[in-house]
Amino acid sequence: MKITKTYNWHRRDFCYDAKCENCGRITQNNSGYDDINYYNNVVPDIHCPKCKKSTNEINKENDLPIEILIPKYDPNITI
Numbered sequence: 521m522k523i524t525k526t527y528n529w530h531r532r533d534f535c536y537d538a539k540c541e542n543c544g545r546i547t548q549n550n551s552g553y554d555d556i557n558y559y560n561n562v563v564p565d566i567h568c569p570k571c572k573k574s575t576n577e578i579n580k581e582n583d584l585p586i587e588i589l590i591p592k593y594d595p596n597i598t599i
Contacts, residue, residue, distance in 0.1 A: 521538040521539065521541070521563060521564075521566040521568060521574070522538060522575065523563060524537050524538060524539045526552075534552050535552070543571040545568055545570040545571070550566075563575070564579075
């Protein structure tokens with residue numbers, strides 16, 4: 521899974537939409553935490569509910585390096 525959109529930031533917690541890199545299914549309203557471990561280890565290991573594959577499994581099959589995308593805080597937040 522790959523994070524495509526983030527929203528509802530509260531300190532370091534946020535919600536996000538993720539897209540499967542294998543079948544293209546989009547899962548919405550997942551909860552996440554803003555730290556490097558979450559982006560490097562947790563998100564690539566999330567399995568798609570449709571095809572049951574994770575980013576790490578897809579990249580192992582194709583021998584590709586993992587591209588990490590770290591989202592930035594939502595610019596629409598007003599305090």
